Amino acid sequence: MPSGYSKxxxxxxxxxxxxxxxxIICILLxxxxxxxxxxxxxxxxxxxxxxxxxxAVGVTFVIIAGGIDLxxxxxxxxxxxxxxxxxxPGDYPLIVPVSLAILMGILIGTVNxxxxxxxxxxxxxxxxxxxxxxxGLALVISNGRPVSNLSKSFNFIGGGNFMDIPVPIIIxxxxxxxxxxxxxxxxxxxxIYAVGGNENAAxxxxxxxxxxxxFTYVVCSGLAALAGIILASRITTGQPNAGVAYExxxxxxxxIGGASLSGGIGSIIGTVFGALIIGVINNGLDLLNITSYxxxxxxxxxxxxAVLIDRKKSK
Amino acid sequence: MDIDPLYILQAVNISKSFPGVKxxxxxxxxxxxxxxxxxxxxxxxxxxxxxxxxxGMYTPDSGAIYFKGTKIGFxxxxxxxxxxxxxxxxxxxxxxxxxxxxxxxxxxxxxxxGWINRKKLxxxxxxxxxxLGVDIPVQKLMKECSIAEMQMVEIAxxxxxxxxxxxxxxxxxxxxGREVHTLFAIINELKRQGIAIIYISHKMDEIRQIxxxxxxxxxxxxxxxxxxxxIGHEQLISLIVGRELSTVFYKKEPAxxxxxxxxxxxxxxxxxxxxxxxxxxxxxxxxxxxGAGRTEIVNAIYGLEKIYKGQIFIKGKxxxxxxxxxxxxxxxxxxxxxxxxxxxxxxxxVKHNITLSALKKCSNGPFINTQKEQKIVDxxxxxxxxxxxxxxxxxxxxxxxxxxxxxxxxxxLNDPDIIILxxxxxxxxxxxxxxxxxxxxRLAGExxxxxxxxxxxxxILGMSDRILVIxxxxxxxxxxxxxxxxxxxxKYAMSK
Numbered sequence: 188m189p190s191g192y193s194k195x196x197x198x199x200x201x202x203x204x205x206x207x208x209x210x211i212i213c214i215l216l217x218x219x220x221x222x223x224x225x226x227x228x229x230x231x232x233x234x235x236x237x238x239x240x241x242x243a244v245g246v247t248f249v250i251i252a253g254g255i256d257l258x259x260x261x262x263x264x265x266x267x268x269x270x271x272x273x274x275x276p277g278d279y280p281l282i283v284p285v286s287l288a289i290l291m292g293i294l295i296g297t298v299n300x301x302x303x304x305x306x307x308x309x310x311x312x313x314x315x316x317x318x319x320x321x322x323g324l325a326l327v328i329s330n331g332r333p334v335s336n337l338s339k340s341f342n343f344i345g346g347g348n349f350m351d352i353p354v355p356i357i358i359x360x361x362x363x364x365x366x367x368x369x370x371x372x373x374x375x376x377x378x379i380y381a382v383g384g385n386e387n388a389a390x391x392x393x394x395x396x397x398x399x400x401x402f403t404y405v406v407c408s409g410l411a412a413l414a415g416i417i418l419a420s421r422i423t424t425g426q427p428n429a430g431v432a433y434e435x436x437x438x439x440x441x442x443i444g445g446a447s448l449s450g451g452i453g454s455i456i457g458t459v460f461g462a463l464i465i466g467v468i469n470n471g472l473d474l475l476n477i478t479s480y481x482x483x484x485x486x487x488x489x490x491x492x493a494v495l496i497d498r499k500k501s502k
Numbered sequence: 503m504d505i506d507p508l509y510i511l512q513a514v515n516i517s518k519s520f521p522g523v524k525x526x527x528x529x530x531x532x533x534x535x536x537x538x539x540x541x542x543x544x545x546x547x548x549x550x551x552x553x554x555x556x557x558g559m560y561t562p563d564s565g566a567i568y569f570k571g572t573k574i575g576f577x578x579x580x581x582x583x584x585x586x587x588x589x590x591x592x593x594x595x596x597x598x599x600x601x602x603x604x605x606x607x608x609x610x611x612x613x614x615x616g617w618i619n620r621k622k623l624x625x626x627x628x629x630x631x632x633x634l635g636v637d638i639p640v641q642k643l644m645k646e647c648s649i650a651e652m653q654m655v656e657i658a659x660x661x662x663x664x665x666x667x668x669x670x671x672x673x674x675x676x677x678x679g680r681e682v683h684t685l686f687a688i689i690n691e692l693k694r695q696g697i698a699i700i701y702i703s704h705k706m707d708e709i710r711q712i713x714x715x716x717x718x719x720x721x722x723x724x725x726x727x728x729x730x731x732x733i734g735h736e737q738l739i740s741l742i743v744g745r746e747l748s749t750v751f752y753k754k755e756p757a758x759x760x761x762x763x764x765x766x767x768x769x770x771x772x773x774x775x776x777x778x779x780x781x782x783x784x785x786x787x788x789x790x791x792x793g794a795g796r797t798e799i800v801n802a803i804y805g806l807e808k809i810y811k812g813q814i815f816i817k818g819k820x821x822x823x824x825x826x827x828x829x830x831x832x833x834x835x836x837x838x839x840x841x842x843x844x845x846x847x848x849x850x851x852v853k854h855n856i857t858l859s860a861l862k863k864c865s866n867g868p869f870i871n872t873q874k875e876q877k878i879v880d881x882x883x884x885x886x887x888x889x890x891x892x893x894x895x896x897x898x899x900x901x902x903x904x905x906x907x908x909x910x911x912x913x914x915l916n917d918p919d920i921i922i923l924x925x926x927x928x929x930x931x932x933x934x935x936x937x938x939x940x941x942x943x944r945l946a947g948e949x950x951x952x953x954x955x956x957x958x959x960x961x962i963l964g965m966s967d968r969i970l971v972i973x974x975x976x977x978x979x980x981x982x983x984x985x986x987x988x989x990x991x992x993k994y995a996m997s998k
Contacts, residue, residue, distance in 0.1 A: 372869055372870055372872070373865075373868045373869055373870060374861045374862075374865055374868055374869075374870060375868065377854060377857075377858070377861060377870065380847070380849075380850055380854065381847045381850065381854070381858055383849075384847035384848065384849040384850050385843070385846065385847040385848065385849075387843050387844045388843065388844050388845055388846055388847050389847065389858070390806070390825075390826055391804070391806060391826050391836065391838060391844045391845070392826070392858045392859035392912065393825075393826050393827040393829075393830040393831075393859045394827070394858070394859070395825075395827060447849075451847065451849035451850070452849050
């Protein structure tokens with residue numbers, strides 16, 4: 188049956204549209220610039236997206252559960268500064284700054300989550316407030332100055348290679364695998380989809396909705412702390428002004444990856460490709476010598492365009 | 503079709519279907535100018551659908567509507583309002599932070615080149631309210647008005663649009679006796695001014711008091727129309743109910759097993775002093791009108807609604823149920839009346855919905871055992887005869903009956919001792935209905951205690967061992983199956 192065939196074909200297209208979009212962009216850029224399609228450039232792209240990718244994975248949890256987190260950029264700065272303050276050469280073993288930064292992230296996620304669930308304040312408001320609070324804290328504890336002179340071992344996290352692969356890429360890969368396992372193969376993951384898809388039905392099914400939501404904010408801020416460590420290490424400085432508007436790129440990646448901001452829909456693999464698409468476009472436009480001003484316009488068009496196509500599809 | 507000039511509005515042979523349901527089947531309605539025309543019928547009789555067609559929210563599949571002799575076909579509510587139709591909804595949607603006057607003229611403000619003439623706005627609003635004989639300060643904020651006052655504002659808005667037909671959907675459901683009196687005075691004033699009122703209500707005494715003509719509908723069909731004086735109370739009730747019990751029900755022996763659930767003096771925001779027992783293997787039906795507080799009672803037992811006073815006992819032991827999670831642990835299962843909001847996660851698959859509240863059964867620690875889950879799900883799909891192309895199908899794409907079976911499958915997977923079914927057959931076709939009845943009898947046979955809320959009297963009578971009738975949050979009767987009849991239930995459901 189030709190009609191059945193074309194229907195199946197269409198279904199296939201819809202299901203894999205993000206991969207197809209990614210492939211088309213890559214092919215296009217390979218034709219336009221000779222340097223795009225090379226191993227070195229691919230590694231550069233992956234390293235560039237690993238920070239945004241880790242953030243995006245975290246915020247995927249929050250968005251699938253029906254929330255939003257705007258505080259990520261500030262959490263990156265705050266946790267980067269915290270890590271840097273304890274990473275001067277000869278001060279403490281690496282585990283200390285790393286654990287402290289991650290704990291700080293978890294603490295912020297807990298505050299966000301509790302204010303949203305127990306305090307019943309809208310996630311947008313809570314995390315908007317946290318955005319300025321965390322930024323302020325980063326400035327306070329660093330006296331407003333970049334924290335530099337960091338140990339070699341700390342700088343290895345963002346700048347080193349392991350078996351010729353940049354460490355951030357490895358961390359990103361591990362995060363992606365763990366996050367996929369949690370979302371697809373654990374009870375908690377299932378509950379996250381249920382809470383975002385229909386909070387009332389989830390509660391009536393015996394799910395502790397508040398603790399599920401809290402979990403997503405803790406994961407999100409915890410991963411932001413990880414990204415904060417990587418960024419501070421990569422620029423060898425705890426920079427209290429770092430990470431401004433990073434949350435927007437992360438949310439964009441999640442949305443391009445097919446998640447719904449109203450919750451219940453989304454996937455880690457989609458988010459990864461969303462981050463890849465943003466990364467590849469940034470990289471390609473760089474190679475094409477298009478100024479960053481135009482890059483911003485193009486990126487904006489792509490974000491809205493991707494969602495527009497997605498909405499058309501779901502109708 | 504001859505148009506009778508006596509009528510300002512004639513709806514002829516109106517039919518409307520929704521997926522799986524024929525909501526209206528060749529219905530007619532003839533409305534006279536300056537009269538109050540009551541439309542009566544059980545829940546699901548098709549009154550709301552008919553009104554939504556008149557006001558332009560739905561387009562009928564077939565049939566014609568004549569307004570003052572001309573055939574009309576509204577494509578939007580806006581069209582209908584411009585033509586002179588208005589509807590006062592059961593639930594009002596005012597703009598709370600604007601004044602009474604601003605609400606009355608919303609979308610229709612007296613203005614000159616975009617600038618609102620406030621003086622005229624307030625003056626005209628005052629005149630309109632005076633025309634209704636009510637005294638509400640026009641500058642009062644809407645949020646400070648009582649519900650009765652908001653209703654009057656809505657009516658004023660309707661006449662400001664020069665409405666010739668005003669539809670009132672259960673206008674007294676949220677107002678008190680004195681306010682009802684004022685409303686009726688207004689309705690009489692509107693009649694005097696030649697406006698036709700279509701009045702929907704379940705309340706017999708009101709209908710007797712205010713209406714001139716009564717049309718009865720049942721199961722989406724037009725039954726008949728009378729002048730009020732031509733029909734008696736009992737006769738009206740039997741026309742509204744009017745069905746013989748269909749044969750899909752299976753009689754069973756009344757249960758005599760041990761007491762599983764006892765509720766004593768339960769009081770909450772929408773119900774007071776509710777007491778009843780359910781035995782092992784028994785089906786207890788809860789009857790009553792929509793909004794009587796039935797859902798709130800069972801939700802309270804399931805931990806979804808606050809309990810102010812009263813006690814719940816399960817197998818003789820006092821329990822305090824804090825959450826649905828806790829209720830499930832105590833062996834209670836609830837199938838909600840509102841499948842889409844409380845039953846299913848529509849964005850998730852059949853599989854994920856079925857195992858949602860019993861993931862423990864198919865996981866090792868935090869991890870889900872996919873194979874075990876699939877087996878459990880396939881079992882449930884088979885057992886409940888859920889028609890789905892695959893277990894991974896999104897529940898959003900299933901028919902109403904199959905969605906309901908998915909919810910049942912989810913609830914039954916926890917193997918509850920007490921099963922609460924709130925309108926278990928609402929909006930599903932007759933085939934799926936009878937499957938659900940069969941399932942209920944099987945479950946009762948297995949010794950489950952079942953509570954079923956239903957607005958369909960044949961269902962209540964056909965299924966229940968015992969029937970509780972609820973009126974305005976209180977039990978007005980407890981009837982044994984043998985003593986119950988549709989007329990009796992309706993009588994207790996409509997009055998104390």
